[in-house]
Amino acid sequence: MKTVYINSIGSISSQKTFDNSEFLDDIISYEDNVISVVNPSYRDYISPGDSRRMSKGIKMGIVASKIALNDAGLETVDAIIIGTGMGLLKGFEKFLKALLDNNEQFLTPTSFIQSTHNTIGGQIALGLKCKGYNFTYVHDSISFESAMLDAKLMLENNEANVVLVGGVDEIGDYTAELHKLIHHIKTEKVHSTKLLKSQTKGVVYSEGANFFVLSNERQNTSYALIEAIKTYNTLGNININKVVSEFLKENNLDIETIDIVVLGNNGDITHDYFYNDLSAGIFNSTQQVYYKHLCGEFNTASSFGVWLASNILKTQKLPEAIKLNTIEASKYKTILLYNQYRGENHSLTLLHKC
Amino acid sequence: METLKQELKENIIEQLNLEDIAIEDINDDDILFGDGLGLDSIDGLELIVMLDKNYGIKLTDPKKGRAIFESIKVMAKYISENRTK
Numbered sequence: 001m002k003t004v005y006i007n008s009i010g011s012i013s014s015q016k017t018f019d020n021s022e023f024l025d026d027i028i029s030y031e032d033n034v035i036s037v038v039n040p041s042y043r044d045y046i047s048p049g050d051s052r053r054m055s056k057g058i059k060m061g062i063v064a065s066k067i068a069l070n071d072a073g074l075e076t077v078d079a080i081i082i083g084t085g086m087g088l089l090k091g092f093e094k095f096l097k098a099l100l101d102n103n104e105q106f107l108t109p110t111s112f113i114q115s116t117h118n119t120i121g122g123q124i125a126l127g128l129k130c131k132g133y134n135f136t137y138v139h140d141s142i143s144f145e146s147a148m149l150d151a152k153l154m155l156e157n158n159e160a161n162v163v164l165v166g167g168v169d170e171i172g173d174y175t176a177e178l179h180k181l182i183h184h185i186k187t188e189k190v191h192s193t194k195l196l197k198s199q200t201k202g203v204v205y206s207e208g209a210n211f212f213v214l215s216n217e218r219q220n221t222s223y224a225l226i227e228a229i230k231t232y233n234t235l236g237n238i239n240i241n242k243v244v245s246e247f248l249k250e251n252n253l254d255i256e257t258i259d260i261v262v263l264g265n266n267g268d269i270t271h272d273y274f275y276n277d278l279s280a281g282i283f284n285s286t287q288q289v290y291y292k293h294l295c296g297e298f299n300t301a302s303s304f305g306v307w308l309a310s311n312i313l314k315t316q317k318l319p320e321a322i323k324l325n326t327i328e329a330s331k332y333k334t335i336l337l338y339n340q341y342r343g344e345n346h347s348l349t350l351l352h353k354c
Numbered sequence: 355m356e357t358l359k360q361e362l363k364e365n366i367i368e369q370l371n372l373e374d375i376a377i378e379d380i381n382d383d384d385i386l387f388g389d390g391l392g393l394d395s396i397d398g399l400e401l402i403v404m405l406d407k408n409y410g411i412k413l414t415d416p417k418k419g420r421a422i423f424e425s426i427k428v429m430a431k432y433i434s435e436n437r438t439k
Contacts, residue, residue, distance in 0.1 A: 049392060052371040106407040108400050110371075 001156040002216035005354065006223040008074075010067030011307045012037050012060045013208040013295045020071055023311045024319045027294065029193065033186040034176050035206045035296045053110055054123065057088045057170035060209035061120040062127060065164055068211040069128075071221075077213065078160035079133035080121050081151050082168060083143035085299020087117035089172025097174075120168050133160070141341035142231040143167065144303040145349065148214075149229045155216040166211035167303030176205055184342070186267075195267040195293040203266040206296020210303035212310070218354060223310035224335075227251060227350040234344055240274050241281040244338065247348050255282050259329040260312065262289045262305050264339035266297040271343045278338060279324065288324035302339040302347060309335040313353045358430045366426075369404060370397050382427040387420075398423065410438030 011017035015028055018040040028038065037060065042051060045063045054062070061082070069075070091114025098107060113119060118136040125134050133154070137146035144167030151163040179185040179202075186202040195204060214226070228251050235243060248254060261283045265275040279288055289312075295304040312318050316332050333353045340346040363377045366386075370393065380391065387393045393401075398419050405411040405422075411433065413419055422432045 048374045052373055053396070102407070106403050108369075108403045109396050110400060113396075 002158055003218070004152045004155045004226045005215055005218045006212050006226065006306075006310050006351075007215045007219050007221070008068045008071035008213040009223060009307055009310055010064040010069075010071060010211040011209070011304065012040060012064050013210070013304055013307075014038060014206055015294050017307065018063070018067060020067065023315050023317060024294070024321065027319070027321045029191065030204070031191045032189050033180070033202075033204055034171060035204060036171060037206075037208055053113060055088050055090045055114040055170065056207075057084075057090070057168055057209070058114070058120050058123050060170065060207070061166060061168045061211070062124055064168075064209040064211040065124050065166060068164065068213050072213040072219070074162065074213060076128045076130050077132070077162045077164040079151070079154060079163045080125050080128075080130060080135075081133070081147040081163060081165050082118070082121040082124075082136045083145070083147035083166070083300050083303070084117055084120065084136065084138060084168050085140050085143045086169050086172070086175070087138065088114050088119060089170055089175050091115035093172050093174045120166075124164070139345065141299050141302065141339060141345040142233075142347050144210075144300040144306075145229055145231050145347040148212075148226070148306070148349070149231070151214050152226055152229060155214060158216065161217060162213060162215045164211060165214055166209060167300030168209040169207055169298040169300045171205065171207045179205065190267065192293045196265055196272070196290070198267045199269055201268060201270050203268050203297035204292075206298050206301070208295055208298060208301065208304055210300070210307045212306065222354045224313040224351045225354055227352050228348070229350070230348045232346040235346060240277050240346075243346070244278065244336075244348065245282060248336075251350060253334070253350075255286065257334055258283070258286055258336045259331055259333050260287045260289055260309075260318070260335045262291065262309050262335060262337040263324065264292060264302060264305060264337075265290045265324070266292045268342070271340070274340050274343065274346070275338070285327065287327045287329040289318070289322045290324045291322055294321065297341070299341065302337065302349075305337045305339060306349060306351070309337055309351050313351060355430055355434060358434060359426050362426050362429055362433075365404060365408070366401075369400055380426060383425050386423055386425060393423075405433070409433050409436075411436050
């Protein structure tokens with residue numbers, strides 16, 4: 001089996017991450033319960049004629065993918081695989097509202113086009129003139145990991161040489177209001193630096209697009225190699241420490257081999273115990289990192305975690321703002337990422353320095 | 355008629371999401387499709403729905419749209435002669 005490398009990255013998030021020459025040089029703090037992305041100049045990448053039928057999610061996906069492709073010096077790829085938990089919410093909300101307001105009459109095509117989950121992958125393929133494998137995974141908080149796993153299998157088996165993989169989700173205003181009502185989004189505004197001390201239900205909701213060019217051929221500029229990905233729909237009564245220990249054993253690794261563990265803590269008092277159990281458990285002597293105070297929570301927020309870990313491995317720098325504990329790793333060679341949302345759809349991603 | 359033309363320009367810009375175009379940029383005689391304003395077949399569908407929703411005009415033959423949507427001036431004349439609301 002071939003090794004799979006992360007050869008380039010492209011990110012649009014609530015931080016200024018669209019410039020690959022920087023790595024969280026200036027952290028942006030928020031005091032809110034819903035935070036949007038820092039928008040790049042979409043017009044620099046998409047013509048006005050093309051962009052008028054694109055919702056924000058599509059624009060974010062196209063620009064993040066173009067940044068990643070430019071970073072890798074590529075014009076096109078063999079396959080495009082997208083993960084999105086909620087798809088294009090804005091178009092969906094608009095289409096559904098028109099459906100209800102007009103008694104199922106006067107339905108127009110544009111918002112329908114903008115409401116389907118696989119439009120993002122389709123629009124990217126149209127732009128790249130890529131007629132290869134095009135797939136979209138929709139599976140809550142493991143949507144991105146499912147996409148990445150598919151790409152990894154293709155590359156390992158030499159079914160493709162270069163695959164574009166991305167995680168995209170956009171904020172839908174109406175959806176956000178509904179999620180506040182059921183306390184899946186915090187009802188109070190929280191400062192970024194106090195997210196994990198909030199002691200309240202729900203998360204700070206957000207959006208973003210993180211894209212990666214994966215390849216079975218290493219470049220001098222490669223960020224990391226992907227050793228393993230595993231997803232779990234539910235864990236039942238099994239303790240997370242046991243799950244992670246078994247995962248490491250399957251990959252012939254022990255806890256000491258992990259230099260940094262990247263955790264997806266989102267400040268939700270009802271579900272952060274999974275992360276806290278790991279922090280206080282098998283990783284109590286490991287350097288711990290968190291990131292959702294920077295990018296917020298959305299179904300593909302873990303793709304920001306992979307962006308973060310890739311940058312740490314390539315630059316060998318670790319920004320102060322993401323440190324969760326005071327332990328300092330002696331080297332940044334192997335990083336394990338763990339994520340879950342509302343106690344379900346857990347993922348483990350193992351990255352290694354090139 | 356002038357009010358209707360103004361209204362049509364506003365609706366076209368908003369509903370077709372013509373981000374870079376202002377009302378002043380659209381002349382009454384400008385060709386809307388193809389080389390003119392650059393509208394396409396999906397926009398044609400949007401305009402057919404707009405005629406029905408805003409003016410009560412049901413365009414059963416989409417081919418007719420080609421002539422009706424030639425310009426703002428032609429559209430406004432057709433609407434004022436056929437509107438039911």
